[in-house]
Amino acid sequence: MDFEALKKYSALHPKPAGLALQYGTAGFRSKAEQLDHIVFRMGLLAVLRSKAVTATIGIMVTASHNPEEDNGVKLVDPLGEMLHPSWEEYATQLANAEEQELQKVITEICQKAAVNLHKDASVFIGRDTRPSSEKLSQSVIDGIQVLGGQYHDYGLVTTPQLHYMVCCQNTQGQYGKATLEGYYEKLSKAFTELIKQSHCCGESQRHLKIDCANGIGALKLSEMKPYFPQEVAIHIYNDGTKEKLNHLCGADFVKVHQKPPGGLDMKPNERCCSFDGDADRIVYYYKDTAGHFHLIDGDKIATLISIFLKELLAKVKQDFKLAVVQTAYANGNSTRYLQETLKVPVHCVKTGVKHLHHKAQEFDVGVYFEANGHGTVLFSKAAETKIRQLVKEEKDDEKREAAKMLENMIDLINQTVGDAVSDMLVIEAILALKGLTVQQWDALYTDLPNRLLKVQVADRRVIDTTDAERRALTPPGLQEKIDTLVKKYKLSRAFVRPSGTEDVVRIYAEADTQENADALAHEVSLAVFYLAGGKGAPPQP
DSSP states (O other), rough: OOOHHHHHHHHHHHHOOTTTOOTTBBBBEGGGGGOOHHHHHHHHHHHHHHHHHTTTEEEEOOOTTTTEEEEEEEEEOTTTOOHHHHHHHHHHHHHHOOOOGHHHHHHHHHHHHOOOTTTTOOOEEOOOOTTTTTHHHHHHHHHHTTTTOEEEEEEEHHHHHHHHHHHHHHTTTSSSOOOHHHHHHHHHHHHHHHTTTTTOOOOSSSEEEOOOTTHHHHHHHHHHHSSSSTTTTEEEESSSSSSSSTTTOOOHHHHTSSSOOOOOOOOOOOEEEEOOTTOOOEEEEEEOOTTEEEEHHHHHHHHHHHHHHHHHHHHHHHHEEEEEETTTSSOHHHHHIIIIOOOOOEEEOOSSHHHHHHHHHSSSEEEEEEEEEEEEEEHHHHHHHHHHHHHHOOOSHHHHHHHHHHHHHHHHSTTTSOOOOHHHHHHHHHHHHTTHHHHHHHSSOOOOOEEEEEEEEGGGGGGGETTTTTEEEEEETTTHHHHHHHHTTOOOEEEEEEOSSSEEEEEEESSSSSSHHHHHHHHHHHHHHTTTBSSSSSSOO
């Protein structure tokens, strides 16, 4: 390793004194001007990770649904999954090392992770449309080059597209071609094949309005438009030409504020959806004839997909295990509907995509979505092989037809990570095949009224949780207090969990009426404030 070059380049990307950041589920996120040294060092780390696993690693410059002034960076592991937890720690150590310790920290990582520095390294880079992203990805390249890594810069891509490219590269093209064209062709071909199988006499052209959060999704969707079949008419709003990224728009805004985004004119009963800033989340919504807004979130998306997959799996008559993975934030009525009406097993895990993804890998078909609209479907190798075999060899028409649909679903779904473009096409195909309107989909079950709040605390670490974050172990007395409050309301539950990124405690409550959900959330927030070291004034109702 050329430590002189490392010293020279590192001085061009100096670490601000006293700044310490943590690598979390979303990688590093901060104000863009604080990130230059971080992205340079993540370029270094990507090379080390690539050498350690002898595979291509991805590095994405984005801060997803954060404001435009922020940015971030995250690494993508060989099969398009998130960075391995042990390497998250190395990322944090490397990011926070003082200039003079850099060489020592790199040497330590190489020893701990058995990195062979003589091996080749290859890194794929992508970035979103933020004004700061291009310069930051240049700093990533500096980091890669100092350690002698090879790189391919894809430039502007959605986060899921980069995950997809990395997976294609490391499966020697088995997952697909590691190009944007390859991505567009694979998805559009599967989608076209699927809706060809639709025998229903619904609308001849399916219109969908899409809010792209003034982000990368708009650019990539425009590029993909020529690949879509005639039957689909997509209309892109908030395309980034006029307004700021994520400002009063995007999936996160719509989900949190429970109202339509700016810049999109909704007529009654029109199907609309929103992507987030880096296009890895999607939510649907519509306005009814009375003008009421209806949100269709990740829970309802998971339910629609599960209904469809369950029917197809029953037709192919194979003993495949289907399950849905949720977090504690999933609406109680979605869990009830899946378990009691659909008879599909539901598993609850800690918040964070990596926990959902990991659990979903245990089943032949694992559907996972967070309520915020981030999710996908995973098919086990064995299930995929069997389904593709049935398409080729099955004599029974109905079985073969069902297997063909499943095969197209496998190809349409981006199994590496939640992908707004892919999820949108999956949803559109299912609605067309089942002849469902957005209102009929929404009517599968009614969400229990709920409320999300947050309380500022001096130190979020005072709260420790168990049972997939549904119960608080510390501080003493808090869980007992929550239990007492929950007993006051019908169909109610509440839980608290520390934020992964800031000193706040997040509170979720649901009950039979909005008034009761609001009251319960407020009472729990007071309990947190007084028992967990709240900062500032006590929460107001």
